[in-house]
Amino acid sequence: MRVLVYGAGQLAQMMYLAGCPLGIEVQAVDVGNDTVVHPVSKRPLDTSLAQAIESADALTVEFEHVPERLLEDASKTEKLSPSMNAILVGADRVREKRLLDALNVPNAAHQVVTYIDELEDCVSALGDKLIIKASRDGYDGYGQWRLLEEGQLPEIKQALSNLDLNTVPLVVEQMVNFDRELSLVGVRDKDGDIKVYPLAENLHHQGQLHVSVAPAPHVTDALQKKAEEIFRVLAEGMNYVGVLAVEMFQCGEELLVNELAPRVHNSGHWSMSGSDTSQFENHLRAVVGLPLGDTSARGPSAMVNIIGCSSFSRDLLKISGCHLHWYGKTVREKRKMGHINVTADSYQALGEKLEALCQYVPNEYFPKLGKEARKLKQIEA
Structure with a gap:
């Protein structure tokens, strides 16, 4: 059996190591250049992406920020697990929040912001302790801002002023006092x-x-x-x-x-x-x-x-x-x-x-x- 993993980082490497005892061969895709590589050595393999897709029994991902064009091609094969829609939920906080709300899964009170002045409405609705998150490409603490009191709002708005919020909206969450x-x-x-x-x-x-x-x-x-x-x-x-x-x-x-x-x-x-x-x-x-x-x-x-x-x-x-x-x-x-x-x-x-x-x-x-x-x-x- 063979599994092709989109992404060539440590998660693909650890999938490769887990697959060896099962007789599952794992190959990886460097999604930056569409090259098929060995998941451990990262050396390019003597196969094209199209050939690797054709010979694979299953396609999967090691992270959610795979270019959508690659996911679309993978999805057409009906070999991709999880599905493209599920992967995109993890890559987009707006999609994620819509899914949680549609399934009645409890999550922090929030609003989606596509225009900078909507932040005032968020303060009115959610309070002045907010976590502001870029809806895409934010992880490990990147793409996040904290509003701890309303007086910080001009500073936060200035920090966000150069962002294209129509393309990448903000998800503004009420700060949760969790245990x-x-x-x-x-x-x-x-x-x-x-x-x-x-x-x-x-x-x-x-x-x-x-x-x-x-x-x-x-x-x-x-x-x-x-x-x-x-x-x-x-x-x-x-x-x-x-x-x-x-x-x-x-x-x-x-x-x-x-x-x-x-x-x-x-x-x-x-x-x-x-x-x-x-x-x-x-x-x-x-x-x-x-x-x-x-x-x-x-x-x-x-x-x-x-x-x-x-x-x-x-x-x-x-x-x-x-x-x-x-x-x-x-x-x-x-x-x-x-x-x-x-x-x-x-x-x-x-x-x-x-x-x-x-x-x-x-x-x-x-x-x-x-x-x-x-x-x-x-x-x-």
Whole structure:
């Protein structure tokens, strides 16, 4: 079997590695130049994009910002999973909000802005604490602005004045006073069967995910079931095939959906070590028509992103249950260079291992690690 992935970054690389034991050959497309490449070495393969599409059993994506012309060609083959419409939902916040509202999935109160002076109306309707998001091409904290009080409005309007809001509208959301950020990663196959991983708790810094812990501590059965029902409504509503990540805010025992990612997701990387079947393997299983694998957690796990640095000691591998995943990229500020998965038998033991990990990595690049280690150590068995 062969799967062609649009996008040639680390997610395609990890799909390739997950596919090898299954006998699934994964090729990748550099969507910047339409070249078919090896997902690990990035070397061009001796095949054209048209030939690769023809020989593939399934087409999929590693990220949602694939040029629409490529998605249109892929969609015509009827091999693309998830569908083009589902992928575009993840690439466009306006589409995303319309889907959430159409399916009655709870999310933050919001308005769509196509004219700069409509921001005053947003303040009147939503209050003066707002998150302003570009509807396209915003991720890892980019393309976002915060209004904390009405007096900032002239400054915000000036910052947005050069944007073409007719082409790329703004989604203006009421700022949510949430308890924590969670995500649910799940998978749906072509027959409509669904499996979900446990909720993960996500810790962000400057708009980027730094640490995920799964299963998220202090999750009631009711909260997990509520998240699973949200996933089911979304996956069935889109007739989705593959892995889908749903990022949420927890407010008491309520969940508000923040964002959707129609692909394998950073907050699901823990599953490579902490679950019987990783999100990467389950995504491949879904798109080629193989039975889905077990998604339960073996025990508490943490995923720690390595962002913008390569200066850490590989001696961290001395820590039992610690696994390094290096992406082979050139170092750049705010660039995800790799991640570290840590597994343990209890939250306390996980906290101790994360505390040990602090000795091998520079604190300035891992600002959430020490505090999270201390928090986990305090969880009662």
